[in-house]
Amino acid sequence: MSKLKIEIKELNSKNLKQPPQVGEKLDFGKNFTNRMFKMKWTPSAGWHAAEICAYGNFSLSPAALVLHYGQEIFEGVKAYRWADDSIVLFRPQDNIARMNVSAKRMCLPQLPEEDVLSALIELIKLEKDWIPKSEGAALYIRPTMIGIDPYIGLKSAEEVLFYIILTPVEAYYTKPIAIMVEDKYVRAVRGGTGMAKTGGNYAASIYPITLAKEKGYDDILWLDGVEQKYVEEVGSMNIFFVYKDKLVTSILNNSILPGITRDSVLKLARYWGLETVEKKLDIHQIVEDLKAGQITEIFGSGTAVIISPVGLLATTEEEFVIGEGKDKIGALTQKFYNNLTGIQYGKTKDAFGWIVKAI
Numbered sequence: 566m567s568k569l570k571i572e573i574k575e576l577n578s579k580n581l582k583q584p585p586q587v588g589e590k591l592d593f594g595k596n597f598t599n600r601m602f603k604m605k606w607t608p609s610a611g612w613h614a615a616e617i618c619a620y621g622n623f624s625l626s627p628a629a630l631v632l633h634y635g636q637e638i639f640e641g642v643k644a645y646r647w648a649d650d651s652i653v654l655f656r657p658q659d660n661i662a663r664m665n666v667s668a669k670r671m672c673l674p675q676l677p678e679e680d681v682l683s684a685l686i687e688l689i690k691l692e693k694d695w696i697p698k699s700e701g702a703a704l705y706i707r708p709t710m711i712g713i714d715p716y717i718g719l720k721s722a723e724e725v726l727f728y729i730i731l732t733p734v735e736a737y738y739t740k741p742i743a744i745m746v747e748d749k750y751v752r753a754v755r756g757g758t759g760m761a762k763t764g765g766n767y768a769a770s771i772y773p774i775t776l777a778k779e780k781g782y783d784d785i786l787w788l789d790g791v792e793q794k795y796v797e798e799v800g801s802m803n804i805f806f807v808y809k810d811k812l813v814t815s816i817l818n819n820s821i822l823p824g825i826t827r828d829s830v831l832k833l834a835r836y837w838g839l840e841t842v843e844k845k846l847d848i849h850q851i852v853e854d855l856k857a858g859q860i861t862e863i864f865g866s867g868t869a870v871i872i873s874p875v876g877l878l879a880t881t882e883e884e885f886v887i888g889e890g891k892d893k894i895g896a897l898t899q900k901f902y903n904n905l906t907g908i909q910y911g912k913t914k915d916a917f918g919w920i921v922k923a924i
């Protein structure tokens with residue numbers, strides 16, 4: 566396979582932004598680094614025009630396919646700075662592989678996985694000063710692919726743009742969240758795009774999440790789109806239920822996003838000798854188990870939050886405080902958080918080969 570050639574553009578030093586200082590407040594998702602990676606695809610040329618250039622606006626036709634029919638996919642990865650100033654990525658190959666699964670479903674072209682990883686590492690090396698030094702902070706990486714043909718007829722894109730942008734993020738404060746079981750709206754349906762990381766899934770979720778927030782909840786626990794009976798996931802996280810020393814989560818059914826953090830939690834749990842169960846989770850059974858006090862902890866998993874404790878779960882009828890109180894973090898939840906972040910920051914041994922050193 567030919568290696569992708571990346572042109573590195575000189576930046577105009579007058580316009581350079583300074584990386585955030587230690588302790589400076591970081592506004593997640595609003596402040597981007599000076600550079601981005603981008604490349605184009607057409608059926609005849611394949612991937613080409615790869616470059617690392619100044620972060621800046623694109624010029625797109627108002628008729629660009631993505632703006633009308635939403636042919637878009639994305640990923641979320643993080644780069645971490647270790648105490649010795651080395652820079653690492655957590656399971657980036659899995660993100661790129663998952664992007665290709667999303668690409669297939671959304672009829673977008675396959676990425677050359679090794680080339681994209683090299684491009685990402687190249688970009689991270691140039692932007693290394695943006696990876697925060699403060700404890701718990703990281704550089705959030707957002708690879709994105711869009712179809713940009715100037716055409717308002719429905720078709721699969723034949724002009725495609727792939728790009729990677731970077732934004733520094735602070736330590737996420739793991740305060741327990743309150744979630745609401747959504748029994749009216751659904752996120753994904755059988756045969757739909759639930760397993761793809763595509764903007765449309767989120768577009769459809771904004772209204773129900775807004776309603777849930779108005780009721781005072783932080784997020785939604787989605788049920789399946791067919792029977793509205795089986796637990797799927799939460800917002801941008803997968804969901805886990807702790808039954809004393811057994812860990813239970815929804816089985817991947819093609820409408821749940823197969824989280825890399827989810828997979829890491831399951832692998833860690835098995836490594837520790839915990840029993841893990843992946844199955845169809847009937848919400849009525851969950852409610853019964855909550856009433857019987859059998860569920861001791863609930864938490865979500867995802868790249869942004871790593872592990873997010875759930876302190877309260879609400880159905881239309883009742884609210885359940887989880888574990889020892891809605892502001893308390895359960896012991897196992899805390900152990901997953903500590904171990905995953907421990908591996909990510911180089912403080913805990915990586916027994917799984919998850920860490921990829923960039924610098």
Ligand SMILES: *Cc1c(COP(=O)(O)O)cnc(C)c1O
Binds near residue numbers: 762799801824869
């Ligand atoms: C990204 C995402 C997740 C979490 O996946 P990770 O790979 O763990 O970050 C879960 N659910 C949805 C809908 C997502 O988009």
